[in-house]
Amino acid sequence: MINDETLELHKFMQARRTLFCYSGPLSEELLTSISNPVRQQLSESESDEGVAKRVFGVFVEQAQNIIRYATLRADTGEGVGTIAISVTDNDGFLIEAVNAIDSTKRTALEATLLELSMKDAKELRKMYKDRLRSGPPEGSEGAGLGFIEMARRVQRFEFEIADTENGPVFVYRGYVS
Amino acid sequence: MEQAATQRTPHIQISDAACRIVGECYPENIQEFSAPVMSSLRSLVPNSGEYRVEMELFYFNSSSAKFLFDFFEFFEEKAASGLAVKINWNYREDDDTMLEAGEDFAEDMESCEFELVGVEVPSEGEAE
Numbered sequence: 001m002i003n004d005e006t007l008e009l010h011k012f013m014q015a016r017r018t019l020f021c022y023s024g025p026l027s028e029e030l031l032t033s034i035s036n037p038v039r040q041q042l043s044e045s046e047s048d049e050g051v052a053k054r055v056f057g058v059f060v061e062q063a064q065n066i067i068r069y070a071t072l073r074a075d076t077g078e079g080v081g082t083i084a085i086s087v088t089d090n091d092g093f094l095i096e097a098v099n100a101i102d103s104t105k106r107t108a109l110e111a112t113l114l115e116l117s118m119k120d121a122k123e124l125r126k127m128y129k130d131r132l133r134s135g136p137p138e139g140s141e142g143a144g145l146g147f148i149e150m151a152r153r154v155q156r157f158e159f160e161i162a163d164t165e166n167g168p169v170f171v172y173r174g175y176v177s
Numbered sequence: 178m179e180q181a182a183t184q185r186t187p188h189i190q191i192s193d194a195a196c197r198i199v200g201e202c203y204p205e206n207i208q209e210f211s212a213p214v215m216s217s218l219r220s221l222v223p224n225s226g227e228y229r230v231e232m233e234l235f236y237f238n239s240s241s242a243k244f245l246f247d248f249f250e251f252f253e254e255k256a257a258s259g260l261a262v263k264i265n266w267n268y269r270e271d272d273d274t275m276l277e278a279g280e281d282f283a284e285d286m287e288s289c290e291f292e293l294v295g296v297e298v299p300s301e302g303e304a305e
Contacts, residue, residue, distance in 0.1 A: 028205035145239035
């Protein structure tokens with residue numbers, strides 16, 4: 001008798017048409033290793049190279065968010081999170097990321113994402129440029145552009161900060177088609 | 178200076194007459210990637226005469242955008258003080274993302290000549 005959870009996991013992933021899923025400690029080295037297989041999966045399921053590139057772009061930004069900012073860290077120091085790419089019903093893509101965040105950053109993160117979710121393409125493009133000129137905000141290890149970049153590449157995104165017994169967890173869902 | 182492309186970094190060539198950057202740009206460590214490039218530019222790019230910059234990026238992440246911004250700013254300053262800089266931003270004709278990126282960098286250019294060059298997409302079978 002096969003373990004029920006294992007079979008359920010398989011069925012769940014298949015039903016969601018998941019192309020790629022990783023959950024655990026994430027590092028830049030691991031991102032390098034998984035980049036090619038992810039791109040290959042994308043080019044096999046998407047003939048429009050522009051769409052595949054946008055999905056990959058969102059995936060990279062999300063992975064680097066986990067690497068840099070996930071507050072749950074592995075013993076080796078790597079940020080722990082979950083990241084997945086699945087095919088949606090309209091044959092577009094859903095890119096998902098989940099990671100624990102610092103409770104003191106919660107309000108700022110919510111405000112940033114809420115603001116981004118209300119901007120149109122033109123406004124996002126301007127925001128990106130302005131941020132590029134002004135430099136990264138305090139506390140950013142990158143250019144502070146990641147969420148703006150993602151917002152520009154997706155058709156729409158959803159986010160939520162869920163309370164768990166171990167503190168707040170950030171959930172991001174970006175749709176590309 | 179010449180640096181071969183890696184999976185996550187572009188092929189880079191820098192001489193005293195031209196600079197060429199071709200490929201992907203989402204380095205594991207942006208500082209480690211950008212520092213030697215900027216330092217080569219500072220030591221090799223002359224103050225007068227002509228200089229050509231050829232860019233052909235297929236993808237760059239948001240951390241690399243800051244590097245590109247600094248890279249172009251370096252040439253703006255050189256151009257403002259007497260070097261004739263011609264920059265070609267090559268993008269694949271079906272790639273709106275790279276076209277938009279080029280347009281945004283072009284907007285900040287006052288002293289450099291900055292041209293957006295659409296490159297024909299290789300047809301099926303010719304690719305790779």
